[in-house]
Amino acid sequence: MSKSDNPAVNTYDPTVVPDRPLGDLRNASRTCALLLGSGELGKEIAIELMRLGVWVCAADSYEGAPAQHVANEYRVLDMAQPGELDALIAEVRPDIIIPEVEAIATEELSKAVDAGVQVVPGCRIAQICMDRERLRRLAAETLGLPTSPYRFAGSESELAEGAAAVGFPCVVKPVMSSSGHGQSVLRSADDVARAWDIAQTEGRTAKEHVVSRVVVEAFVPMDYExxxxxxxxxxxxxxxxxxxxxxxxxxxxxSWQRAAIDDDVRRQAADIATAIVSGLVDLAHANGETGWGVYGVELFVLKDGRVLFNEVSPRPHDTGMVTMISQNLSEFALHARAVLGVPVSERSVALRDPSMVCASHAIVVSGRGAVTFRHLADALSLPDTDVRVFGKPGVDGHRRMAVALASAPTEAEARRKAADVAERLTATVSELG
Structure with a gap:
């Protein structure tokens, strides 16, 4: 499955960094990366890998995904189907597999690891992070990180008991879901049946017709995220x-960086982020994997200044698109370098200009059909701004289609400028008949 001459099965030596062949795309021994998921984040990852001489294949469930525009090759398949994913890996024979989405048959990734393929940041990490129950138990019960009060439930009656234990109002989420799918708020015990139904019909496992376990979390006096x-x-x-x-x-x-927070919150945030990633990397090492890559650690800051762990994505984060204008190296460049074994220093993650605040503003388009943008010159006439148009093949409802970036002396100015760029870049939807 892997082109590696000496696959290291379930062994990891942190002192050994692979010296991968880069640059000659005609050579059969070239370093090959397989992107599982080819959205706007995957597109930037592909660009950064290709700048370093990596051959990239971009896979997704639909034709015309953003990363497919720039990759050396692309494939379209259902990555949640084990047979399809196994056939893809056998055909492409990647050295590195980089999941960009969660709907992946992770058992096939385990097989790839056993064959010497580097899964980013690790197969075991991907399995834990896509399961809210495993992740929360690792964070709160193993690592002792502060979280909101929670209970897990596998039935409507257990959900009722859990909600009563954490108190109303509370939020219910399927343990296997993301981006708000299957999530609802319970105001009283009368909402339990409806919340259970939403979790079962709108979560990731709905199509599989299996019972989805849920987590019920207490509302906390959150100030910001x-x-x-x-x-x-x-x-x-x-x-x-x-x-x-x-x-x-x-x-x-x-999103904006640098966030206007006090030093104690900054310290707590860094400590929690380091602790959860260290815990995940330790598990990767125990599984013979490197754990290398970028992690998006999501935190709640309470009104009293305490910081709570919420979730972690084992990949670049959508809020991190601001780093394309704010940092010495964007989160995508950092991911590419880390994956290839390049040391990442404090200097690599430093802000380009600590006296400035940078902001990103998602450009969300509503309608049904193909999307085109106009007035780019007007949008970029504002100083210290930039735009990324993702190139998605269309919209059906509402969809994030581009992002505006801006830099200014204050958070308010940077956010206002990014919003202005987004407004000036006008979108037209060609309605389907």
């Missing part, structure tokens, strides 16, 4: 400056 991008590389673990964010319905809409 942070993302701390954390990088595990051959030289250890470093954290980026915390990123502030605004969400709608569980989806990112704005």
């Amino acid at each position: 942070l993302t701390v991008l954390t990088v595990s590389s051959s030289s250890g673990i470093v954290t980026c400056e915390p990123i502030g964010q605004r969400q709608e319905d569980g989806d990112y809409r704005e």
Whole structure:
């Protein structure tokens, strides 16, 4: 399955960094990366890998995904189907597999690891992070990190008991889901049946017709949310400056870096991020994997200044798109370098200009059909701004199609400027008949 001459099965030596062949795309021994998921984050990862001479194949469930525009080759398949994913890996014979989405048959990734393929940041890590129950138990019960009060439930009656234990109001989430799918709020015991039904019909396992376990979490007096991008590389673990964010319905809409937080919150955030990533990397090492890559650690900051762990994505984070304008190296460049065994230092994650605040503003388009943008010159006439148009093949409902980036002396100015760029870049939807 792997092209490696000497696959290291279930062994990991942190002192040995692979010297991968880069640059000659005609050579059969070239380093090959397989992206599982080819959205806007995958597109930037592909670009950064290809800049370093890696041959990239971009896979997704639909034709025309953003990373497929730039990769050396691409494939379209259902990555949640074990047979399809196994056939893809056998055909491409990658040295590195980089999951960008969660709907993946992770058992096939385990087979790839056993054959000497590097799964990023690790197969076991991917399995834990896609399961809220395993992740929360690792964070709170094994590592002792602060979290909101929680209970797990495998039936409607257990959900009722769990909700009563944590108190109302509370939030219910399927343990195997993301981006708000299957999530609901319980105001009283009368909402339990409806919340259980939503979790079963709208979560990731709904199509599989199996019972989805859920987590019920107490509402906490949250002031705001942070993302701390954390990088595990051959030289250890470093954290980026915390990123502030605004969400709608569980989806990112704005982010900014540097976040206006006090030093104690910054210290707590870095400590929690380092602890959860260290715990995951230790599990990767025990499984013979490196654990290298970027992690998006999501945190709640309470009104009293305490910081709670929420979740972690074992990949670059959507709120981290701001790093394309804010940091010396973006989260995508950091991911590519870490994956290839390049040491990532504090200098690598430093802000380009600590006196400035940078912001990103998601450009969400509604309608049904193909999307085109106009007035780019007007949008970029504002100084210290940039735009990324993802190139998705269309929209059916609403969809994030581009992102505006801006830099300014204050958070308010940077956010306002990014929003202005987004507004000037006008989108037209060609309605389907």
